[in-house]
Amino acid sequence: MRDLIEKYAGKLARDRSAAPGRIGFAANDDAMVEGGASDLSRLSSDVLSRLSCLGMLAAVPSLPFPEYLVRRAAADVAALVPLDTETRTFLHDIPFVRKEELRADPAGRIASLLSARKGVVAEGIGIVAAGPVTLEQAYIHYSSVFHACYVKYLLDALRDGFRLPGEAEAFRAFREERLPAPSAEGLAFRPGPLGAPEEVLAEIRDVGRYTVERGLVDSFFGNISYRVGDTIYISQTAASLDELSGCVDPVPMDNRSTAGITASSELLAHRRIYEATGATAVLHGHPKFAVAMSMLCDEAGCPVKDCWKDCLRVRMLGDTPVVAGEIGAGGLAVRVPPVIGAPGKAIVYGHGVFAVGRDGFEEAFRSMVAVENRCREEYFRRLDARRGPGQSKSE
């Protein structure tokens, strides 16, 4: 267990979702094991001892966005409801506890919320996430909550401005110091077409890792594939893109074998993209500004309520089409393939970016970088337009 605690603490530090040194784990094998910052690991173990669960993680997020969301919430609200696909599908909502509720029995209060949800935001503490079956799950749930809060905060700040003392300054520091633009510079891609399975697997493994390292996806999300002849090599479901060794399934295009039942839930989308475009590589990530921007729609008087799945329009963010559609067996696999061919990229409402490469991953990777950077620029352009470019005080 100790090695696993170290592994996931390392990942949280590397993907910069948790503040350095402010990560605490607990795992309950036949005895409780704690690791990381002592106050947070103690809290984790206190919470864990009240639940039938294997692992627990409490960490201070690297950005104050989850905390701000709690403090900005109305007094009668008890849970954050981000509208991105990750939350809709897996988290449903993110309960939170305010500081004053944590005075008497913080572990008890947090445990009671975690008895029904995967992660919570505790004001003044951070994110606490449970791993019912494995310690990795606690890491994944932390990641999901962090991602959902990040996206929601971007959208809320754009819509409502800054409201808390120090919020505008913190956001400016985030924008200026903490937010390097993703780029493909310095990365080596194998030029296509690739043929030998070992070469394909090695390239998928490397590009998966690049996607995480360059901040285009939190490690657990996203998927990646490469087509050789009638075989799609695709990352497995619940695989971390930065750990794809042994986690890639070869799946025949005609489904004559079902060994790929463990392949990514987006297998159908990948296959249809290959059929529709003749591409050889497909990359799918969840870059946060693209996810956020895809959820902004100017259409007035539109009757559609559940835009994320029911919108039939193809909207454009710059030169990138945006379509709606549920993941897996939902509508995404139907709506992405027809629009992705010419631009080589598409955004799914509230979910993420698909990008294709005609003969290798470099084109796909560069497209995804470009989409995210473009969405970022557009986001800040709108934010500046809303607030006036020089403004930095709290509103």
Next chain:
Amino acid sequence: MLPRENILVVDLTSGRTRREEIPPELLHAYLGGRGLGVRLLRGRHTLPPYDPAMPLIFATGPLCGTAAPTSARLSVVSRSPLTGTVYDCSAGGRFAWRLRASGLLAVLVEGRSPRPVALAITSAGEEIVPADALWGMEIGDTVRALSSRGSVAAIGPAGENGVLFANVMMGEGNAVGRGGLGAVMGSKNLKAVAVDGDRRTPVADRDRLDRARADAMRLFRASPVIFGELGIAAFGTPALVDLMRQRRMAPTENFRRTVFEESSAYSGPAIRAAYGARKDGCFGCPIQCKKSGTDGRHLPEYETVSHFGALNGISDIHAIVRSNDVCNATGMDTISAAATLSAWGEARGRFPSPDEVVPLLRDIAARRGEGGLLAEGSRRVAEALGRPGLSMTVKSLELPAYDPRGAYGMALAYCTSNRGGCHLRAYPISHEILRKPVASDRFSFSGKARMIKIAEDVNAAIDSLVACKFAFFGASLEEYAELLSGATGGHHTPQDLKAIGERVCLTERFYNAENGFARADDGLPERFFTEPGSSGEGIEVPPIDRARFEEELTKYYRIRGLADDGSFPDPAFLSGQP
């Protein structure tokens, strides 16, 4: 608190029936299905399985009859003549739904009728009707004969003749398989139960239920195992054939090997090509993982194709489908039947040929010729032949088609399962192989004791709701606790449900302990510790490390609050339970 519910108690000896309210505190503590059935056995759990006073309980759960997905199911609970353990088995079909619609959550049958009878239940009442004319009939004819009385659960000749792995079959083709509860029903001279309720099940908070249903459905769609194009909705559970081949853990020739080179002959795609494989499944289930042929016959599940296939060295898909047909018609568990033939085959030095299997199965159902011995199941067969080591069982229950050398959590879970060598109690295949909800290292014991304990509790709760385990390749107790809250108007959390599951698991273990089961019974056949599986393609399949296995088993006991020998430190455990 859960709404009030009724049970029908039927005494076949006297012919008397009565409907009574189930004490609310029992519903609160055990929900329904498996949990309620296990609780209702209390006090009679040490009786021999064929003692007339041993109850046979059919119990649905609080979600049955609502829009909660995969919940039109019931559990049948009694003591198994095959294993001697407390036993429950769940099945879908219209029966559970009609039973709830007749105003009943459960039926408890006790006593023994002097002559064959059937039980007919409607919303208005129930009657015990003579069934002499049905005795000896196969399942299909029995169901047809009773079709005017609603949905039918029946035994076939195997149950009448006391085959130790006889099923209760639901009229729509679903089996209460495993454990020989059909033989318990046969010992009571009860040929069938027909139910035709027509009441609507009340739902306390329909909006809440609908929201939770939408949440669960989104997760089903996001799960490649459920609705993926290679998943069980598309290909049925035979979708696992290719995967188990690829993972080198398909039990072959009585577990002597773990790869059967010809398994693609009966894979999901091969069955579809040969038989059409239309969608079919339990009533009201959106997944519809069962498949039927274009001629309407029910096509075999993964365990069935793999055990009539690889385990017996047979690749003839038509022979496999015919074997499944015979088991369904005579009412026998396919896993135990195929595994018993395989152990017998190894003992006599030759596995049965494709042409021999169907006549052998008919002999078993009739207890004719060699069938008389084979009807006793693999442990008794292997012992009778002087080769006890060839029985691939845990607590006399034949192991299903996941070789324990290929998944160490599965190895442990076979042993800790209260009903013997069953994959469904903790179902670690879900994370060790199918990567749901996350992947775990299948060749490691690390952390598995706690994972198995938690999963056993979760699954006991699922069996008490009663929902289908396959739903949990996508959803979790989070969504099902919400569905329950919507159905009942109460506030149920996953943690509450796990606590109920824990109570059920411990109660079962306590019953087993009182029937003499101890740590020595929580062990795997020797073969798995001494012989390797079929290594190759970069995958090593060594024998299981016994010391590590035993260490993890001890951890499991500690996590469960048991002594290191697996016994209960508190002999009064049961009296402390509701």
